Amino acid sequence: MSGSVEFSRDDVVEEAGCDPWGTASDFSEEIDVAEMAAASQAFAAAAEEAGDAGELAASASEIAAEAGQRDNEHIFVPEEEVRITDQDLQGSGEDIEAVADLINSGTRLALDTETEVMSLRGDATEAYCDFQQDAYDELERLQILMQESADDDSRHLTGGGPSGQPAPPSVQFQGKTYTAAPSGFLGTDWAFPSSLVSAIRQHYLEKAAGSAEDIYEKITDEIDDYRAAMTRKAADLEDLGYDVADGPHDLWYNDAAADYYAERLQYELSREPPDPEGLAAATRAVNHIVGDLFDADGNPAGTLSEREHAFLDRFFHGLTAEDLARLGDPDLVPYSNDAGAGDAPHGLHLFHQAQQDVANAINALTNPDVNEVDVDAYYGGDLSANLPPAVSHYVYDFEQGMLFRDEHYGAPFEADLERFNGFGNLMAQATMPAGYDFSQDMARAAVDVQARTNGRGPDMIEAGYMENTGSNGLLLAASLNSEAAAGLLSEDDGFREAMTGLEWTDSSGAAALITSGTTVPAGTDHNDPAARPYIEAAFHVLSGAGDVSQGYWETTDHSSMHAAIGTTAADYMNMIARSGQPDSSSEFFGTGNWEIGGEDWNYSFMLSKEDREDLFNLVNQSDDEVRNQFRSQVTAWQYAVAQEAFDSGNPDLVEAALPHVATVEGFLTDADIEAVKAGVSPAAIRDSIVDAANMAAGLTGNPAVIVPTFGAGQAVKLFYTPADPGQEATREAIADGSLGVRYTVARAAVDTDYEGAGSIDLPATSDDPRVSSVIHERVNMIESRYTSPKISDYYDSAWQQDIFGG
Numbered sequence: 001m002s003g004s005v006e007f008s009r010d011d012v013v014e015e016a017g018c019d020p021w022g023t024a025s026d027f028s029e030e031i032d033v034a035e036m037a038a039a040s041q042a043f044a045a046a047a048e049e050a051g052d053a054g055e056l057a058a059s060a061s062e063i064a065a066e067a068g069q070r071d072n073e074h075i076f077v078p079e080e081e082v083r084i085t086d087q088d089l090q091g092s093g094e095d096i097e098a099v100a101d102l103i104n105s106g107t108r109l110a111l112d113t114e115t116e117v118m119s120l121r122g123d124a125t126e127a128y129c130d131f132q133q134d135a136y137d138e139l140e141r142l143q144i145l146m147q148e149s150a151d152d153d154s155r156h157l158t159g160g161g162p163s164g165q166p167a168p169p170s171v172q173f174q175g176k177t178y179t180a181a182p183s184g185f186l187g188t189d190w191a192f193p194s195s196l197v198s199a200i201r202q203h204y205l206e207k208a209a210g211s212a213e214d215i216y217e218k219i220t221d222e223i224d225d226y227r228a229a230m231t232r233k234a235a236d237l238e239d240l241g242y243d244v245a246d247g248p249h250d251l252w253y254n255d256a257a258a259d260y261y262a263e264r265l266q267y268e269l270s271r272e273p274p275d276p277e278g279l280a281a282a283t284r285a286v287n288h289i290v291g292d293l294f295d296a297d298g299n300p301a302g303t304l305s306e307r308e309h310a311f312l313d314r315f316f317h318g319l320t321a322e323d324l325a326r327l328g329d330p331d332l333v334p335y336s337n338d339a340g341a342g343d344a345p346h347g348l349h350l351f352h353q354a355q356q357d358v359a360n361a362i363n364a365l366t367n368p369d370v371n372e373v374d375v376d377a378y379y380g381g382d383l384s385a386n387l388p389p390a391v392s393h394y395v396y397d398f399e400q401g402m403l404f405r406d407e408h409y410g411a412p413f414e415a416d417l418e419r420f421n422g423f424g425n426l427m428a429q430a431t432m433p434a435g436y437d438f439s440q441d442m443a444r445a446a447v448d449v450q451a452r453t454n455g456r457g458p459d460m461i462e463a464g465y466m467e468n469t470g471s472n473g474l475l476l477a478a479s480l481n482s483e484a485a486a487g488l489l490s491e492d493d494g495f496r497e498a499m500t501g502l503e504w505t506d507s508s509g510a511a512a513l514i515t516s517g518t519t520v521p522a523g524t525d526h527n528d529p530a531a532r533p534y535i536e537a538a539f540h541v542l543s544g545a546g547d548v549s550q551g552y553w554e555t556t557d558h559s560s561m562h563a564a565i566g567t568t569a570a571d572y573m574n575m576i577a578r579s580g581q582p583d584s585s586s587e588f589f590g591t592g593n594w595e596i597g598g599e600d601w602n603y604s605f606m607l608s609k610e611d612r613e614d615l616f617n618l619v620n621q622s623d624d625e626v627r628n629q630f631r632s633q634v635t636a637w638q639y640a641v642a643q644e645a646f647d648s649g650n651p652d653l654v655e656a657a658l659p660h661v662a663t664v665e666g667f668l669t670d671a672d673i674e675a676v677k678a679g680v681s682p683a684a685i686r687d688s689i690v691d692a693a694n695m696a697a698g699l700t701g702n703p704a705v706i707v708p709t710f711g712a713g714q715a716v717k718l719f720y721t722p723a724d725p726g727q728e729a730t731r732e733a734i735a736d737g738s739l740g741v742r743y744t745v746a747r748a749a750v751d752t753d754y755e756g757a758g759s760i761d762l763p764a765t766s767d768d769p770r771v772s773s774v775i776h777e778r779v780n781m782i783e784s785r786y787t788s789p790k791i792s793d794y795y796d797s798a799w800q801q802d803i804f805g806g
Contacts, residue, residue, distance in 0.1 A: 005135040005201040007208070012128055015209035018267055020216040023260070024121035027223055030256030031114040036107050099242045106233050110251055113226040120219050127211040135204035138173075139197065145171045146180060146192055173199060220264060224281045227257070231288050243305070253285070253311040261285055262318025269326045276350035279327075286315065287357040293370045294432050297522075298480075300369045309373050312361050316388035324390050325419035327355060328426025330469065355429040359477070362391055362427070363434035367481075375435060383438055394423040394470075395438070395445045414466050420449060424470025427477035428509075434477065439484035443513065446474035447499050454503055458553035467505055467555075475499075475509025482534070485517030489537035496540060500548040503556045511564035514541055518568045527602045536588055538572050539605035541565060543586040546614030550621065562622035563629060569615055570633035574641075575604055576612060576667075577660040586611045598644070598653075616671035621678050628691040634664060635692035635744050642748035646786075649754070654786050658745065665741045689740055743775065746782040755785035 013019045149169035168190050170179040178199070180190035234244045234252055244252045265282035268274050289308050295301040304312070326332070366383060368375045379386040384396035398420060424446070433439060453468040479485050489496050499510050518538040520531045545565060551558035569576060574596050588605040596604060607615070619630045638661045645657035672685050749757040762778045 005139045005197060005204070007132065007135070007201060007205045009128060011205060012208045012212050015205055016212040016216065017270060018213055018216040020124040020212050020219050021121055023216065023223070023263070024117045024124075024219055026256050026260060027117050027219075028114055028121075030254060030260075031110045032250075033111070035250060036110070099237060099240050102233050102237050102240075106230055106251055109226060109229055113222055116222050117219055120215055120222070124212055124215040127215065128208050131204045131208035131211065134207075135200055138200050138204070142171050142173060142196065142200070143192060150180070150190060171196070174203060220267075220281075223260065224264075224284075227284060228281070231284055234288065250307075253289070253307045255311075255314055257285065258311045258314035259318055262315050265319065265327075266323055269323055273332065274351075276347040276354075279354040280350045283354045283357045286312070286361045287353070290357060290360045290364050290432065293360075293364055298433075302370065304364060304371045304373070306373050309365065309371055309378070312365055313378075313388060316362070316365070316390055319388070319390040321390045321393035321423070322419065324358070324394075324426055325422030327358060328422040328424070328429075328473075329418075330421065330425045352429065355426055356431060359427050359430035360432040363430050363432050363438070363477070363480070365391075366435035366438035367433060368435055370432075383441065387438075394420060395441050395474075398445060398449060417453065417466050417468060417470070421466070421468065421470040421473075424473030426473070428473030430477050430480060433480035433482075433484075436481060436484045436487070439478045439481035440488055442474045443478035443484070443488055443499075444495060446471035446478070446509065447495060447502070450502050450504070451498060458503070458555070469506065472504065472506045472509035475513050479509070479512035479516040482516045482519070482521060485513045486533035486537040487517075489514065489517040490533060490540050496544060497547050500541075500544070500561065503549060503551065503553050504561065505555050505557055507558045507561035511560035514561065514564040514568060517541075519571070527600065532590065532603045535572075535603045535605070536590070538568050539586070539588040542569055542572065542576070542615055543605075543607055543611045545618045546611065548618055550618070559623050559626050562619055563626045565615070566619040566622075566626060566630035567633060569619065570630065570637055572605075573634065573637045573664060574660075576607055576615075577664050578606065584608055612667055613670065613674075616667045617674050617678075620668075620671040620675045621680060624684055624687065627675075627680075627684070628688045631668065631688040631692045634668060635741070638664065638741055639744050639748050642745045643752055646749050646752040646754035651786070654754070658786070661741060661745060692740075692744070742779050742783065746779045749782050749785060757782045757785050 009021060013022070146169050149171060152169070168180045168182060170177050172178070173196060176199070178193045178196040180193055183189045183191040230252060237244055261282055261284075265279070268278040268282050271278070289304065289312065293300065293302045293304070364370055365387070366375060366379075384392055387396075389397075398416075427442065434442065450468060450471040453471075456465055478488075499513070504510060518534055518541055520526060520534045524531050526535070542565070548561070548565065549556075549558060578596060584606065586606065586608045588603075590603060592602070594601045594604045620627055641657050641661050645654045648654075675685060676682055743762075746757075746762060749755075750760060750762050752758070760778055760781055762782065763774055
């Protein structure tokens, strides 16, 4: 016989895929009774001085730190002094007493849980020893049976061995027959089969592993319940003004807890499929730390303490790059039990919440706006070298993988891309911005990998290659930091041209980055220096429209990116409308005082004729939805400009404003002509104008809709809806070569009662066949109150080129 039925505890851990002994021991080390007692004494000392619970945490921590730096003059028995007593708190306020009660309940729960966990650890050891002994006993029993079989005289009668020798002895184990192997010089002896030894060992090893896994589940349930309860206590303490991250009791965010949560998340991710409840438990602490860092408007509302930052950093050091890719795997479908259809949405919610919490935690690590620690100093000024490897792998080390080898295909390339997609999808779930540097680094990595995967050619998906979705996810994450986005779009390092010139099967990430980087944040005045990066980024995006890819592959979808550029154009239409002469070049003005739309602007730009044409042609030749939305956005701007001028009651301001409206209409008309030449149907152009007319009519008497002349694009996106395709009469009226913007301007005059125009009933768009002549008649009547021949001239030019015919 060779081999042994013995197996070690490490063998059981490997077979089970979990470690009840290590998990229990780690938790026991985490619950340090002496530290808790010292913290409670520091709390009691601080309570004598603190004015309220808000001051108490930091004061207690200072006292604990000082106590740790000097010889302890007070000899105490830790187990007897963990509790903060009423005597300790005499003279303190009710809020401090409430804090003490919560801390006492927490320390008591910690001690009780540690006792239960170590008891379960003992159960695991006992079960391991029992199964090991069962293996020894089973081996002995089968050896005896084998010997009895060898001594059985009937073997000699039945024969069956070689050259008429007796049949070798055999036994059965787990329904399988094991036969002894002949041995000795004459082959008349026999050896106990080694395969049976291995089978006995494996059988009882599996039993021991099953028991270990069951006990591991009980241990983690105890610890999970403990941590859930402590999280609730932390929230209750914070409601009282006591921040546990600042207090002396290290029960919430310690190294052992961070290691536990990382190991728990790895375990949950290893399951097929993962259990959403388990994922929620594994990310509970992360959720509590990052959940309130930003308010509903995306503004910083809290900070990570040094302890919390260290906790998150250690948590991510406990994970691997594969773990993060697995959590973000877009094809991963979490487990849902049989509780019915209502359970699946709940499970998906928990799953996506876990993804969001982890992505937000990654971003929070690098964001100085929400950290008490100096992030740059913490990571030594080098995120690529010092961020947790699980995170840095996809943003800084991806070029070391198969994605940047010579081949654009093959199993290693696809495997690397699959992991990259998982991480990108994970980061796309973030709702909180990363720091400036990390945001920009994510975006650059996204574009680099997209360029690499574009190298496989337009038929990559049809040929069975995996699609790169990770780059889009990283751009979505990067776009959460608007300052970083503005910086990327303004830099002359080729990033902007690369991003907008690539082929994207989903361009929503590029669109989000453009919108984020060109939109002046709410509450920031356009003359504030903080607004300059966004206005400058808008200039670069709009002046570079000629270099933006229209989307040339069958699998390409650039509609989101084109729509974002169109919205940016509408936002800055005040500047586009006032751009220079045909021979002027595009230029950004970072100094000076420019009067635009009745306001002074410290930062502005103008576009050359060529850049304006490229811009309008790009959006107008995109898909129908993009074209229609852009037309409505421009129409809203035209309405807002006209309304503002009419509302002043000053004919001079009206005379100055309407040519700008007409100029932009000229851009649109020229773009319509080019679109038809490029193959866009005249009917599609008419639909765009109908959409715009409907939208203009909808602006009347709608207090919920306020369209500014600056930012019109973003405003219209909130209420834009496509036109009713059945409004044929309106189509005919507008397609009659003269209405369009004239209707919009007339509507503004009526709404402001300019020169008595409010008395004229201007019909809204309708499917009544009589509407055509009525609209024309009323628009002519209204236009008698003001003069702007350029508007009609532009429409006459369009009509003469017959773009609305056919």
